[in-house]
Amino acid sequence: MNMQKRNQMDKTSIHQKYFRPSCLKALNLRFGWEFYSLFSEKPHDQIKLPSELTRTPEDTLLNYFSVLREAENMGGRSCGTVGQARTPFPIAYNFLSKEYQNKLSYDEYFNSFAGVGHTSLIKLCRVPDIKHGIRFFYEIETIEGSLDKRAEYFGYYYGFIQLVNEKDGYQISDLSKIEEDFLCAPYHGWSHDAEAVVEVKYGGWCKLIQKRYPTITNGYVKNIYFQGNDGADYCMIFFTLTNGTDVEIAQFRKVGNKEWKQVNMKPEEECLTEKTDDNF
Incomplete structure (x- = not known):
């Protein structure tokens, strides 16, 4: 095999890692339909989360993403109800600190999930914070779609989450979400x-x-x-x-x-x- 052909094969092999999506297992698998039924049809300002959901920073985040796992905001699908439909959103909003909620209204929060029909948390790790706060890295895999497209597709996002310890437990005080590019x-x-x-x-x-x-x-x-x-x-x-x-x-x-x-x-x-x- 000549050197030029070998170099081309090596280059092709390296590039393949960018075209192959994750096979990691979902981490956000804590709740079944019984949990959602406790909050069915309640608006966000009438929901009180059980204290055990926010006992530790890890609990807060695993429970938060578990609530959002089957949240759907795709504008309606021809196959009928998807997952837990809109029920999870007002529940998840209550994992945010009061200060964060003052900056991000419920409507803005809900609209930030436009097109999303399913969310899998595939990476979660506490990371060092130079300000000595509570900071986590996360990555999610979503199934997305819209009325404009008949086919669903996968989306990948990552970001960082800050938490604060309040009287009701650990709350999310800031969350960034960055789209991943595959090209x-x-x-x-x-x-x-x-x-x-x-x-x-x-x-x-x-x-x-x-x-x-x-x-x-x-x-x-x-x-x-x-x-x-x-x-x-x-x-x-x-x-x-x-x-x-x-x-x-x-x-x-x-x-x-x-x-x-x-x-x-x-x-x-x-x-x-x-x-x-x-x-x-």
């Missing part, structure tokens, strides 16, 4: 790959890497360590999404025998004074 990654290089991101941003831009060590991978978590030219050691944590993209989660720095300390480096702002084509 940019296989066709546009380094910015989707953890090792390349570290080499380009912290090596090429910041001139910080003296020696990079082999990546330590555990499931969808990647830890990348390197020795810095400033005498410190660094650890960059990435999570791999369903679309194959690696997302930077946290950065840690250690000097000598001292403990790891979380930092917030911004190579685009701190290391680049002028971007050229040579940087990408």
Whole structure:
């Protein structure tokens, strides 16, 4: 086999990871139809969640996504009722803190699920928070559709969730939701790959890497360590999404025998004074 053909095969193999959706099991499987019947036809402002649902941060999030598992806001389907229809939305809204609800009305919350007919939580992990708050990473797989399209399709999203401990338990105080793209990654290089991101941003831009060590991978978590030219050691944590993209989660720095300390480096702002084509 000639070298050109082998390189093409290697490139094709690498790109395949971006085209193959997740096979992970759903994590949000806590409730059956009996649970929803307790709140049937109640508006959001007449619902009181049992305290055991929000006892710990993990309970809050697993229960929140379990409530939303069969929530449907697709504008009506010809096959009839889908899942638990609209019943889960007012229940789920009560997992939000009062302050968050003041920023996000129920109607806005409900409309944010437009087109969604089913939600599976496939990744959930508490992550370091530089402000010492309660912060989680999550990824969901949705089945979506609309009256404009007869076929349903899968959608993937990820984001971060902040929680606060209130008198009624742990409540969601902020939630981001970012769509995953399945075409940019296989066709546009380094910015989707953890090792390349570290080499380009912290090596090429910041001139910080003296020696990079082999990546330590555990499931969808990647830890990348390197020795810095400033005498410190660094650890960059990435999570791999369903679309194959690696997302930077946290950065840690250690000097000598001292403990790891979380930092917030911004190579685009701190290391680049002028971007050229040579940087990408």
